[in-house]
Amino acid sequence: MNSQPYSSTSNSMDTRYSAYRFYTETIEISPLSALAFFEAGGKGHNGKRMFWQNREKTFTFVGLGHAHVLSASDYYGRFEDIKQQWQSLCQQIVNEEPEVQPILFGGFSFDPLNDYESEWIHFPDAYFVVPSFQLTLKEDRAYVSIHLISTKQDTFGEFEALRKERDQLIHAAQVSELASYEKPLVIERQEIKKQQYMESIKKVTEVIKAEQAEKVVIARAMKLTFEQHLPSSSALYQVSKEQPESFLFGLEAEDQFFFGATPERLVKVEDQQALSTCLAGSIPRGKTVEQDTELGNELLNDPKNRSEHQYVVNMISQVFAEHCASMYIPKQPKLMKIRDIQHLYTPVEGKLTDGSTLFDLVKDLHPTPALGGEPKEEALSLIRQYETMNRGYYAAPVGWIDANGNGEFAVAIRSALLNEQDAFLFAGGGIVADSTPESEYAETWVKFRPMLRALGGQLSDES
Numbered sequence: 001m002n003s004q005p006y007s008s009t010s011n012s013m014d015t016r017y018s019a020y021r022f023y024t025e026t027i028e029i030s031p032l033s034a035l036a037f038f039e040a041g042g043k044g045h046n047g048k049r050m051f052w053q054n055r056e057k058t059f060t061f062v063g064l065g066h067a068h069v070l071s072a073s074d075y076y077g078r079f080e081d082i083k084q085q086w087q088s089l090c091q092q093i094v095n096e097e098p099e100v101q102p103i104l105f106g107g108f109s110f111d112p113l114n115d116y117e118s119e120w121i122h123f124p125d126a127y128f129v130v131p132s133f134q135l136t137l138k139e140d141r142a143y144v145s146i147h148l149i150s151t152k153q154d155t156f157g158e159f160e161a162l163r164k165e166r167d168q169l170i171h172a173a174q175v176s177e178l179a180s181y182e183k184p185l186v187i188e189r190q191e192i193k194k195q196q197y198m199e200s201i202k203k204v205t206e207v208i209k210a211e212q213a214e215k216v217v218i219a220r221a222m223k224l225t226f227e228q229h230l231p232s233s234s235a236l237y238q239v240s241k242e243q244p245e246s247f248l249f250g251l252e253a254e255d256q257f258f259f260g261a262t263p264e265r266l267v268k269v270e271d272q273q274a275l276s277t278c279l280a281g282s283i284p285r286g287k288t289v290e291q292d293t294e295l296g297n298e299l300l301n302d303p304k305n306r307s308e309h310q311y312v313v314n315m316i317s318q319v320f321a322e323h324c325a326s327m328y329i330p331k332q333p334k335l336m337k338i339r340d341i342q343h344l345y346t347p348v349e350g351k352l353t354d355g356s357t358l359f360d361l362v363k364d365l366h367p368t369p370a371l372g373g374e375p376k377e378e379a380l381s382l383i384r385q386y387e388t389m390n391r392g393y394y395a396a397p398v399g400w401i402d403a404n405g406n407g408e409f410a411v412a413i414r415s416a417l418l419n420e421q422d423a424f425l426f427a428g429g430g431i432v433a434d435s436t437p438e439s440e441y442a443e444t445w446v447k448f449r450p451m452l453r454a455l456g457g458q459l460s461d462e463s
């Protein structure tokens, strides 16, 4: 990629892609399994695959291969930088396809200023990809697009080769049986720095009582070691089976795979209509309907959880007020019930003003107080000081945007980083003045459960 200096404050047109041409071609095919397509890409595109499915299951995307990778070197301007690069790249699209737009998929790290040693070696602070092959499942229709981004004049041969490979991938995904995925065998489960985590909750609670911050989200990690290397497609299969009611996402970076099943939308934009989710405040599911309702009511009426939630509502409302001509936000939270946990939930919607875009919202929303805290900068600095890990992409924005500026980002919680035979799982919770280390620790266990269930790290007495 061209490495000209870039000023994020400049309004002038980004010229980095003026020498490129962005060729794209889409065909409609009979519906096929997205996972089978992902798996078919494993032969030629291992380490360069992407997966996304929205909560409603009305939109699924699989990306194979790297037609182009966008990264951003400027810590502070990374959102703006990726936004401008994408806009400029889209101006080079040679032939518009009305049915399906090219998709840019990827994510940002949670906090580029965290310099804790990290296992996230292949995940830079911004990592966005235009795939060579894009499978799009919308409602019940399926499309495969080829993308080629090149400075060469003659791309005929290259494009022909991509068409041939596309047909092979479709064929393989349609006719070959999905591999039979056994649950991986976990040989070791390790809670990383549990004691330090407990102490950090105590300290952060004191800091909050001393009024240096109002809310701070503190997380911890768990490491699972498998008997064998766990392939990305197997991990995705397990998580899609166990957590059907969540956003499913997966992003490969060489031999690492970040994936998860998150209930939390950061923001969606479709035709200037923006949607976000306030999700904070948690309680387990009950074993019976009665107990479940009782727990739900307890959550709705619990002052500690309501205050955790309200910080998020206030912040997201403020960001929406800055970017929207009109907005709607219910006065009271509802319950979001997912397999292992119930949350306080307030949806937010608004009509974007002309100048505001999806990346602008991602930039201003990240991190909401559901993952960072309040006030934002104080909370981030307390996380750097007290949290005993580097979050990498955990709790950060992961998602997609198309050439029209429509797209969706989720908050990458209930997630894990797969690194050959190891998986690192992450879970945190909102610390407010009346948090206790014991109850926050217990809450993280409930949040680890989706991944433990999928990856088989759950001990039998915990189910």
Ligand SMILES: C=C(O[C@H]1C=CC=C(C(=O)O)[C@@H]1O)C(=O)O
Residues within 6 Å of the ligand: 217, 219, 264, 279, 280, 281, 282, 308, 343, 369, 370, 371, 395, 413, 414, 426, 427, 428, 429, 430, 447
């Ligand atoms: C930080 C996490 O959850 C957030 C989202 C929903 C509820 C939360 C809570 O009740 O603490 C957290 O703010 C996580 O799952 O790791």
Ligand SMILES: [Mg+2]
Residues within 6 Å of the ligand: 280, 281, 282, 308, 429, 430, 443
């Ligand atoms: Mg909580």
